[in-house]
Amino acid sequence: MTRRTLRRLLGRATLYAAAAALTAFAGFPFYWMLVTAFKQNRDLYVGASDLRHVPWVFNQSPTLDHVRLLLHGTEFPHWILNTLLIVAVVIAVTVALAVPAGYSLARLAGRWGERLGIAIFLTYLIPPTLLFIPFSRLVSLLGLQNSWGSLILIYPTLTIPFCTWLVMGFMRSVPWDIEEQAMIDGYSRLAVILKVVPRLIVPGILSVVVFAFTLVMQEFVYALTFISSVEKMTVSLGVPIALVRGDVYHWGALMAAALVTSVPIAIVYNLFLDRFIESFTMGAVKG
């Protein structure tokens, strides 16, 4: 074996080891959720000081008890429905506002469009943890305490800035010539926007829907601040706050809930990843 091939093999081995280590670090909590969600309690609640009991594997046969408890004995199904309802409304509001705004910034706003776009994007950086206190005053002024109305009102402030930016970036990647051709062929600007643009902008809208979906699914701060009744909670609030009954942690059911909620989000998010990344890098990366 020459030195060259040895070095090559060594490089390959390092690569696999690094890939395995990083993936393991990222995926380990999910593996733990999976194992916990299907373990029998006898297998689950064995103190970690007992070295003869290996917690990484199923020592007893797996069980669906925790999932059953989650679906029939808790408010979890309700929370899913609540979340989906709120998501639907927020997506509708976001698409209605952010898509025209993003298009306008990309195509119609001219030179101040760039600056206005960046200004809108920067509001995305204003965190909920800075705004939840003034919002709590606003919400009580409007009488929206402990109602979905408060979340439906506030969530678009999270989704609109980023989604506007997303649509703007998307439209910039679409050549102008189809729209200009339509104007020359006899359409007014308005007719172009109403009849030609919708077809062009569909992929942009799709990524807006996905981003708004994941953002609302992930949101915790506002839900924690404004929703106090268990039956009105969203998934990301209900699971960590209300599945814990007093001091009794139903870890199996908790992990089942976390797993069931996060995997679909992750799958959807993955499909649209590249477009989001493009927007996050603000043009610092030109692919």
Next chain:
Amino acid sequence: MTRREPADPPASAQPALLARGTLADRGELLGGLMLAPALAYVALLAGIPFLLAIALSFSDATAGSLRFGWAGLRNYAAILSDPVFRRALWNTIVVTVGSQALVIVLATAAAQVFRASFPGKRVARFVLLLPWAVPVSLAAIAWEWIFDSTFSVINWTLKAAGLLHGWLYWLGEPTLALLAVIIVQAWRIFPFATVIVLAGLTSIPQEILEAATVDGAGFWRRLFQIELPLLLPVTSVAVLFGTVYTATDLGVVYVLTGGGPANSTHVLPTLAFQRGILGADLGQGAAIAVFLLPLLLVVAILMLRLARHTEVGVR
């Protein structure tokens, strides 16, 4: 300089007048109309609360009544002399800096790994991205279980490997709890940073790296003298976002430790929540949250500079 050719005589018959544009042709007008709703929404529901947050920090407002009295700097004086606040401020800095340092290392390494092709890469990439897509609060609850005082799988593994002889009370001991928070924050942010760095890496023209190889540069020289400098703008973007996400995050600490033990692991957002919402002292809560502003300001300025200097970035 321009020589005009003799012009034709103007058309003698006056042709039918060309139609003027209508409102439907006015691009700026349509642009304004399409932008206005989003702009108004953001201005009303992010801009005004933003100003209100600052105003509240100078008031004695409470959640119980709608009264709004001027309190001057009283809230600030109160929190600055409060050891819990000073601890929270310090914790915020420690958690942010610590986790982002970890993120830079992990993301740079992961980007190098995921640039290469290897069997199972798609699956590995999906797994790598899970932490970024999962809701914060659900991730935090999973980690709480992992760090559990009795059933911690980490302790079991360390003991089984013979590395641990005593016992680690992860969430019950201030230093360890803070370390746990840093680990969780780094775990949550690094996949996002990896993807951004990876995007930057793939946009470095292959020829530059090939030229360096032909010039005799080995892996490390290529990494430190060519790739990392070229990746600096992209990495900065990732770190800036990561900084904002970490410093302003409430979920991880709230779920993991609730600020305890004995208020030793509070960060600014959790303390603001405790004082402002649970304690109903809006003024003081707002004052605590306002301490996030300088950080956001710095980040915003750096972002703008990066956006302006993209031409020196990777192309």
Next chain:
Amino acid sequence: MASVEIRNLRKKFGSVWAVDGVDLTIRDGEFLVLLGPSGCGKTTLLRSIAGLERPSAGEILIGGQRVDEDVPPRHRGIAMVFQSYALYPHRTVFENIAFPLRAAHAPRRNIEEKVRWAAGVFGISAYLDRYPRQLSGGERQRVALCRALVRDPKVLLLDEPLANLDAKLRNTARDELKRFQRQIGTTTVYVTHDQIEAMGLGDRVAIMDRGKVRQLGTPQRVYEDPDDTFVATFVGQPPMNLLRLCDGAGPPGTLLGFRPEHFLPRAVLRAAEDARSFRFHVRRVEYLGSDRYLYGTLPDQCDPSPTFIAKLPATIGTPVLEGEAYEFAVPVRALCYFDSTSGLRRRG
């Protein structure tokens, strides 16, 4: 049919004048080519005529009527073909061609009839049911042209319509384009950076540089009789040789220009021909089949360093060796004089 008149047109992008004071009259039925390097403002000028850009100053008249202020593209009576052809990807060829007619609310029966007729003219009747992605580059170009002409525009605007075709196809497409234009006689403005297209297609050529029209004239005129050094060196391949004359050899600051194909061995010219002779030191000979390019210097001039090029057609068999000096000459009728500071032609 209509003429297009442009008066002192200016257009600013940021701090740059993309179009910087253009006066231009395009005659009724004329094929005018805007030729220039990239960034010279030719496309901006075309887009201003189309109404896609709003000029910063100046006037545009189509058929004697001001259009620059408030006439949107759809009312200008123009048609345009983009470099990308901008075919609507989700519509069939038929629907693409019908689009301008539908937008103008033409009667349904008319549309059918007109589209079929126009498709026949352009030889694309067989593709009417296909989608743009199913067509070759040349077919797409014809569809775009067909769509442009189906509603009888007064002015046809073409933005590098051949640039996306491969070299082989480009020749036939050029020939076809010229034939169509002759046939229908529509006033046409054509933008290109390719001088072969410009010379081959244009009734007249406007050569642009940095937002200005440097010269407007027939292809023959701009080639043989350039107004300034930019035109002289931009048109022609290889470009015109420019020689800085020594003081005393002419008025101070004079550049002498001559085309490589006029720079020939003295022996080739008729003895009676009034010609200016140079000693030409040949550094390198490039054999290109139909021509030989000779690269070398003029050692007797006051600045002997610049490279000059002679282009010898295959019909001139005079042997030329690298490293040798020969007596070359340029007929006096083929000499141009320029002012070295302004670059402008000195006539007379």
